[in-house]
Amino acid sequence: MTFFDDDRPAKKLAHEIGSDLSMLSVGDLDARIDLLREEIARLETDKQKKQAGRMAADNFFKK
Known part of the structure; x- marks a missing residue:
């Protein structure tokens, strides 16, 4: 159990080359592009x- 995780800012969008794209929406794909x-x-x-x-x-x- 960690107490500090909720206070951390959300990670910025990142893209890993070769990652599975099947679960991404069109909007998500546009953001990655x-x-x-x-x-x-x-x-x-x-x-x-x-x-x-x-x-x-x-x-x-x-x-």
């Missing part, structure tokens, strides 16, 4: 920053 699109955008932004940093370093050391 939105979540994954936001994560893809975040990953692409970070990738672009890293590529720019890599290009800057390559250009600096080519001199």
Whole structure:
């Protein structure tokens, strides 16, 4: 028996790759699609920053 579990905020929606989708509603699927699109955008932004940093370093050391 735990006394503190009721005071904790609810977990944010998460998606596990390959998880069973059969019990999800259309609304749940839409929410997961939105979540994954936001994560893809975040990953692409970070990738672009890293590529720019890599290009800057390559250009600096080519001199």
